[in-house]
Amino acid sequence: MKRESRVLGVDDAPFDKDNKKEKVLVVGVVFRGGNFMDGVISGNVLVDGEDATDEIARMVKDSKFYHDLKCIMLKGIAVAGLNVIDIKRLFKETGIPVMVVMRKNPGKDIVSVLEKLGMDEKTRMVEKAGGIAEVNGLFIQSAGLERSEIKELLEVTVTRSGIPEPLRVAHLIAGGVVNGESKGKA
Numbered sequence: 385m386k387r388e389s390r391v392l393g394v395d396d397a398p399f400d401k402d403n404k405k406e407k408v409l410v411v412g413v414v415f416r417g418g419n420f421m422d423g424v425i426s427g428n429v430l431v432d433g434e435d436a437t438d439e440i441a442r443m444v445k446d447s448k449f450y451h452d453l454k455c456i457m458l459k460g461i462a463v464a465g466l467n468v469i470d471i472k473r474l475f476k477e478t479g480i481p482v483m484v485v486m487r488k489n490p491g492k493d494i495v496s497v498l499e500k501l502g503m504d505e506k507t508r509m510v511e512k513a514g515g516i517a518e519v520n521g522l523f524i525q526s527a528g529l530e531r532s533e534i535k536e537l538l539e540v541t542v543t544r545s546g547i548p549e550p551l552r553v554a555h556l557i558a559g560g561v562v563n564g565e566s567k568g569k570a
Contacts, residue, residue, distance in 0.1 A: 385536045388416040389454040392425075392480075393550025394440060396463035397558035399431060406431045408464035410439065411558040414449045415550040418543035423449060424557060429464045434506075436467040441477045455537055456482045459551045461494065461510055461525065468498075468506040471513050471527040481528030483537065485551055489516055489523045522547065 397409035407428040414422040427443040429436045440458075444450055461484050462468045471482040498507040513525045520538045529537070541548035559566040 385454065385533070385540055386417075387540055388420070389540070390422060390449060390452045391415050391417070391455045391457060391537065391541055391548070391550050392444065392449070392453050393457045393459070393548060393552075393554040394443075394463075395459040395551060395554040395558050396429070397562040399464060399562075401431065401465055404431050408467075409558055409562060410436070410443070410463055411554045411561070412440075412443055412447075413550050413554040413557060414447075414453070415541065415553070418541040418549035421553060423447075425449075429467050431467070432465040433467045436463050437470045437474050437477075440469060441474055444478050444480065450478075453480050455529070456480050457537075457541070457548055457551055458482065458484045459547075459555060460484060460486060461513060466494075466498065466501070466503065466506060468494075468509045470509045471525065475527035481533070482526060483529060483534060484513065484525040485547060486516070486523040487547065489518070 392412050392414050394412045399408040410427045410429055412425040425443045425447045427439045429439050475482045495507055495510055516523050516525055519534050524534055543549050545552050556566040
């Protein structure tokens with residue numbers, strides 16, 4: 385992988401977890417590797433909804449960066465609470481490999497929550513995403529990537545903190561837009 389290959393990092397903005405009708409901002413940041421930001425894309429999804437996969441696919445396919453992207457990185461398997469992303473379908477619909485990046489191993493936490501809430505389809509999506517592997521100190525699920533490619537993507541994109549730069553900046557932008565300034569760790 386070239387050091388300046390374009391990678392998209394996607395994260396959601398802060399939101400009111402109790403307002404199930406709220407649309408939540410989702411920000412995508414296009415980076416060349418982990419050094420240069422090329423652009424920002426955005427969309428909106430429902431709190432605990434079922435539209436995240438479709439909205440992220442739309443954001444990507446409508447973007448001028450679509451044909452240059454080498455990977456879509458997600459900061460977790462869900463956005464806007466429990467709006468689960470079907471990473472296998474996202475990969476199939478866009479043709480771009482997908483990588484879920486997590487600082488901590490969630491274990492069965494999200495599956496347990498989804499099962500308790502009777503969200504069987506969302507539980508299946510999380511399970512279909514496959515196992516979680518530890519790579520370079522991060523926990524990863526992926527679609528369309530081999531372990532060696534994941535390792536290479538992390539080596540190219542983790543430049544200023546413990547997570548890939550596209551995800552760190554997406555987190556900062558999303559928080560800044562909604563709260564007026566970014567807060568917390570990405």
